[in-house]
Amino acid sequence: MDSEQKKPIADRLWDFLASVKLAIVIFAFIAVTSIIGTVLEQQGDPRENIQILAKLFGESLAPALYSVAEALGFTDMYRSWWFTGLLIIFAVNLVICSIDRLPRIWKIIREPMGPLPKEQLRTLPLSREMTVKAKLDATKDALSSALKKARLHATGLKDADGFSFFAQSGKYSRLGVFMTHFSILVIMIGAVIGVRFGFKAFLNLPEGAISNVAFSGNDRDIPLGFDIRCDNFRVDFWGASDMPKEYRSWLTIIKDGKEVMRKSIAVNEPLTFEGVTFYQSSYGIVPGSLGQGMFIFNVVSKDGSRSTVNLKMGDSVRIPGTSVSATIVDFSPALRFDQHGHPMTYANQMVNPAALMEFSENGANSFRGWVLMRRPETWQLRDGSRVEFLDYWGVEFTGLQVRKDPGVWIVYVGCIAMSIGLIIAFFMSHRRLWIKLVEEKNATRVIVGGIANKNRAAFERKIDGLLSALRKQIEGGK
C-alpha cells in the first residue's frame, strides 16, 4: 500500500484506468443501468411511463418517480450524457489496458526460445521425468521422430549434459485477446460514424408516386440526391388467411432524369443506391384515396382471347365477343358478408379487395356481383367469359425505412474481428515445451517441462502421449 501512495498521481491514474477492476465495475454499471432502460419506454409518451411506474410502485409514487427518472435521463438513457460517458470510460479503459499490456505480451511473443537448465524444467507447471533403457543417440533419434509425429517442430541442441529439445506453438494466439478488445473499439467507432454522418428516416411512397426526400423523426426533409418511384406494391397472404406472407415493392431509382435502377424489395431484401438503403417496413392505404385507384382487369372471352384493361371507378368495359358491358360501381378493400348476407368492410387494409360490378346487356340491367381479387372463383361469369381482378393500383403506399450509414462496414469488420479474436482467445493456446536428455549408465534420463497459457490439461495429455510414444518406440525397437 505504501508504494502505491508514493507513486505520482499520473501513474496512479494510469494504473486505475488500466485495471481490470475498473473494467468489471463498468460492466456492472452498464448492465444495471441498462435494465432500467428496458423497463421504461425510451423516448416514449410520459403518460405511458407513469403507467408503467404505477404498475410497479403504485399510483401514488409514480408521478414523483417519473420526474426523478426523467431528470436523470432514464427516459432516453441510451442517448443521455452519463450513459455516453460510461461508454467513453469503457473505451478509455480498454485502450489504456491494452497499451499497458501489449509491450509485455509482445516481448513474450518475440522472445527467442532456448534451452533451459534441468533444475528449472522441474519447476515448470507441467513437468515429467522418466528413464529409458537406451543410449543417448538412440533416444535422441526416437524422440526426434516422436516429436515430428506429434507435429511439434522442435529445435535440437547438443549441450553439456547431453541433448536439449525445445518447441513452441501458438505464440501469436496471445494476441487474440487484443483483437477482441480492439474490435470493440472498432465497433464503437463505426457506430459513432454512423450516427454522425448517416441518417435514419422513413418514406411512405404511394404506388406511382416519386420522391426525392425522406423524412426523419422530427419531420425534417432529408434530400436523397436522386428520385425514387414506387411502381407497384403487393402483399401475398398465407393461404386463405389475412396473415401476410410477403410484401413487396417494385422500385425505380431515377437520377438526372434517367432510370438507373429497378429492383423489387421485400422484408429482408433491401435495395441500396449511392449508400442509401431502402428497407421494406410497412404498408397501408393512402387516406382518402380509396375511390381514386386504377382497377387492372384481364378480360377473357369465351373463346379464350384476353385483353388487359385499366379502369377507374364508374368506368365500363365491354366483354369481347358479347354485348355485355361491365361497370364498376363500388369497391371494398376488405369485403366480408355478415350473418345476414350483407356486404361489409372489415378492415382498413387491402386484405380482401373486391369490386362490385354491374353487368348489363344492350343497356338493360341484368345483374351485379362482387369480384374478389383473392378469389378466382368469383371471376367466372355465367356465359363462360371471365373478369380476372389483377390489381387495384395507386391506393396503397409502401412504408420504407431509409437509412444511410457509412459506418456500418466498420461495425461489421469489428464484429468479424471480435469473433475471430474470441475464438483465438478461448480455443488456442501458447504452448512451450522443453525436453532434456541426460546420459546415464546404459540408459537416458528424459526430463520434460512445459507451459501452456490456456487449457493446460490438453497440453498435459499431449505430453504424456509423446512420452508413451517414445517409450514404446524404444522398448519395441529393442
Add this chain to the structure above:
Amino acid sequence: MDSSLFFGLSTMAYILAMMLYIAYVAFRKSPIGLMATAVTVSGLVLQTAAIVLRWKEFADLSGLGFFHSAPLTNLYESLIFFVWCLILGYLVVEFKFKNRSFGAFVTPIAGLVLAFIDLAGVSKEIQPLVPALKSNWLLVHVTMSFIAYAAFSISFSTGIMYLIVKTEKRTEPAYIFWTVTFGLFAILLIAMGLDFFSFKVKVRPEIFVHNYLFRSSFLHPSATVKIVSYLTAFLLLICVWRFGGVLKRVIANFNIHADVLDEITYKSIAVGFPIFTLGGLVFGAIWADQAWGRYWSWDPKETWSLITWFIYAFYLHGRMIRGWRGRKVAIVSVIGFMAVMFTYLGVNLLLSGLHAYGSK
C-alpha cells in the same frame, strides 16, 4: 407418424432420466447410472427424430423450402431446441468428465422447461411465419443463441453446485445467495403450476401466457390470496435456507472436486461466450440490419442480450482478479444464467406486460 408423438416420448424419457439420475445420486448404484444415461440418450434420439419430423411438416405446410422452415420460429420450438442442446451438451460433459452426478442437476432444467411448456400453455401449433422471420441470418442467430444458452445453463448448474459445496455457514452471503436463488426457482415453478391449473379451464392457452402469469397467486384479485401467496413464498425461502445443508451433503456424496465444478463452469462459459457473441449479438444485429435497417436499436430484447453479455464478460474478467476465483465468480455465473432466462422469457412474458408492444 407425426412429430408430437416423438416429442411426447422424448419428454417422458427425459423425465424418467431425471428420476434415474436423482436415484443414482441418492443410492450410488452404477446400474442405475447406466440406465439413466441410456434413457437420456434414447430421449435425445427420439427428440432428434421429432425435430426432423416437425421440420419436414413445416416445410410441407409453408412451401418455403428446407432452409426457411427450420422449426425455430416460436417460443415452443425454441424451448424444445434449447432442451435438445442442453441434453446434448450434458452428455458431452458426462462423457468427458466421466461423472454422472451432474445429471441430477441438468436434467431437472430440461424437465422444468418441458413442464413450463405445458404449465404455461405455450402454443404448440405450427404457425405461419411473418415476413421478417424469413431469413437465413435468423436461423443461424437462433440456433447459435440456443447452443450458447445450453452451455450457460450447464455453467449455471455447476456454478450453483460449487456454491452449495463451498458454503459453510447460514449467515454467509454466498450461502444466502444460493438458497434464495434456489428457492425463487422453486417458487416460480409452483406459482406457474397454480396458474395453469386454475386458468386452464377458463381461457385459451396462448392468451394465458401473456395475461395470467401469477394471477392465481401473487397477482390474484383477492387481497387475502395475495398475502397468503407472499407469506407461503417467504416461508418456502426460509425452509430452503434452513435446510440447505441437506443438499450440501447430497452433493458431497458425488465425489466431485470443487475445482472440477469451477473448471466446468469456466469451460462452458468459454464455449458459450464466443458462440453467444457471434450468434446472439452479431448475427442478430445483421438480421435486424437486413430486416429493418438498424443493427442496434436498444430494444428490450437486444438490451437484455447485451446485459447478459456484460455479465459473462464480468465473469471472465472477474476470474483474473486475484481472490475472485471460486465463490465470487460462481455467483456471477448464476446471475448470468438468470439474465439468460430473462432475455429469453422475461422480456416476452414480463416486460411485454408493461409495454404497449406486448399486446401486439
